[in-house]
Amino acid sequence: MSNFKKRKHDSKTGETRLRLGMQHDDFRNAAHTLVDRIIDYHKTVSERQTFPNVKPGFMRSLVPDQAPEDAENWPEVFSEIEEVVMKGLTHWFSSGFFGFYATAGSYPSMLGELLTSAIGSIGFSWLSSPSSTELETVMLDWLAKALDLPKFYLHNGTGPGGGVIQGTASESTLVTLLSARDKAIRPQLSIDPNQCRHDINKRLVAYTSNVSNSSVEKAGKIAFVDLKLLESDEMGSLRGKTLLDAIKEDKKNGRIPFYVCATLGTTACCSFDNLEEIEPICEKEGIWLHIDAAYAGSALLCPEFRFIAKGLECSTSFNFNPHKGMMVNLDCSALWFKDSSHVINAMNVNPIYLRHEEMGRAIDYMHWQIPLGRRFRTIKLWFVLRMVGLDGLRNHVRRGIAEAKHLEELVKTDERYEILFPVVLGLVCFRLKPELLGNKIANDENEKLYEAIHHDRRFFITPASVGGKYLIRISTGSLNCSTAKLDEFWKVTREITDKLLTKNKFTI
Ligand SMILES: Cc1ncc(COP(=O)(O)O)c(C=O)c1O
Known part of the structure; x- marks a missing residue:
């Protein structure tokens, strides 16, 4: 010192x-x-x-x-880091953190962050940072191949597709919604150039399920687009018939259905919209189909989990967060367009100070996103892909899912609890059975159980409500998660339940 x-x-x-x-x-x-x-x-x-x-x-x-x-x-x-930063932190990397969805991170990723901030290069156009633009283009192709995405998403494929890194899945959804809106409005204007864009906008209608992430609803609010939250089935899945009925009804009323956001791996319960039913409808109706796989996308690294993405071939855009399941620190959200001209049409503004001599021959990512400035986020992705490797990442994903399966088995051994949704990836949703509590719903009692575990402070967990049922969701797969820690969690949960039951604390 x-x-x-x-x-x-x-x-x-x-x-x-x-x-x-x-x-x-x-x-x-x-x-x-x-x-x-x-x-x-x-x-x-x-x-x-x-x-x-x-x-x-x-x-x-x-x-x-x-x-x-x-x-x-x-x-x-330095001496104040403990007092000011650490003592007030929710420790997402702790082995006892099972909340939301796990945060991602790793030493290679941290090294990447350090280098990114050291360089300070702002890559909005090819000219402003050629390596940043070009490494991103190649890395998005690496990722698309690693996830076995349809070939049309590749930059070096035969079509106009390609990928870009956004800050978050929320931004990805918003960018695709704005692109789809622009794509929907243009032909209407060519039919009648005297129409006002706002009048067409009023007729547009977008859809997602009532279990999709709140960021989808937020995108609708920001874009000032009527976004309908359609009822999912009892498994938390948006079905084709529900979508088709909504489209028919809206078209009857002179509306223009233009965008669907389907989710693979919902936040609340890790359910999956039925792509095989949804995609033919979107294709027939000419509707933009965006796939939000923010959490679940990392599982596509493993061939045995690719069944969750069956039917991806007709999607228009696809997004997942390496900053959730792929050991890359936030912010790193990968977004692909089947046809990048739509996002470019929607976002392109072209002042002299942003023009350069390679325009048209090189990618200018400023036209693929909302902000102008952009960090060199690909460095951390590049470091992780090279230093962990696809095999290492697959092991990381598989470990998280195996942990969830382990907890599922523990829950099943105690007949007081029930598992509410199939454990497909790294999320377990459980609650106390209503029969046990002589109550049809048992939402208040399960909320008390959640609060008791939360206030115990040894574990961080998150509740959710799906189909009117309050549930406790346990997200596995964080860097330090382990089956031993899940055993400990389950022991504590049962002890807390015992206490609540014996003290009759569940009586409302
Ligand atoms: C399915 C899904 N979509 C979107 C989001 C929002 O992600 P972000 O924080 O990257 O905007 C989440 C977050 O958990 C999610 O689970």
Whole structure:
């Protein structure tokens, strides 16, 4: 620590400091201490309480009201990491974290993040960062091949398809919805150029299931598009007949159905929309079919799980998050278009300062996304694909699914609980049986069970409600998840249930 130079501004060294924030050698030393700290964090993260004992507003007492006028030294900042950052964290990498869907990460990915921020290159156009654009193009082809996606999604396929990295699945859905909207409006305008785009927009209608991720509904709100949440069946799956009935009814009323977002691996219960039924309908009706496989997409790395994506051949766009199941840190959401001209038509604006001499011969990813600026996110993906390898990633996916199967078996051994949805990938949805509680629904009782486990603080879990049934969902497959930890979780859950039952705490 004594190596660190005093951080008061002086005119001789000040310029370097002002340019890079600290001296080169100070950075070298600081980075080493930080890397050591990161390794220690990862070695011991599971010993920490998964969710901290903090209340909203706790940070105000830990940091000053305003930024310091004078630069502070790294040791001072470093010494506060524990208090300010770590103590108030939900530790997603902890072995006791089973909430939402697992976060992804790995040392290769962290190295990639470091290099990305060091380079600081902003790759909105080919000119602004040729390597960033071209590595992304190749990596998206690598990924498409690794997942065995239809060939039309490849950049170097025969058609106009290709992939792009978005920040999140939410952005991917929004971008595809906006592209589909543009594609739907253009022909209407060519029939009658006097029509107003807003009048056509009012007639457009999009569909998704009532179990799809909330981000789909949000995309509809942002795009100001009427997006209908269609009833899924009892397995949480959107069926062809439901979609067809909705389309017929809307067309009868002069509406223009133009977009369907089908989900592979819903957030609430990891259910799968019936693509084999949905796709022929979309194809016949000329409707854009977007596939949201944010979580489940990583499973396509493994041939034995590709059955979940049967019928992908007629999709118009496909998205999944390597930042969920593929050991790449957020943000890395891979999105493919069958025909990229639609997104380019929808997003392209062309001021002089963004033009360059290779335009038309090279990809300009600014036309494939909402923001202008974009980080060189492909580096971390490239590092992970090379340093973990497809075989290593398949093992990672398989391990997470095997953990879910392990928990499923544990739940099945106690007849007080029921599994609500088939355990296909790394998610187990269970609840206490209503019969046990002499109650038809038992939602309040299961909510109490969830709250008791949550307040116990040893495990982080997430509830959901599907078809009016409150359930507890356990997401496996995070970096440090293990069957031993799931055994521990199950023991604690049963003990908490015993207590609630004996103390009659379930009585409402
Ligand atoms: C099926 C599905 N779609 C979309 C999302 C949103 O993902 P993101 O946070 O990348 O926007 C999630 C998040 O869990 C998801 O499970």
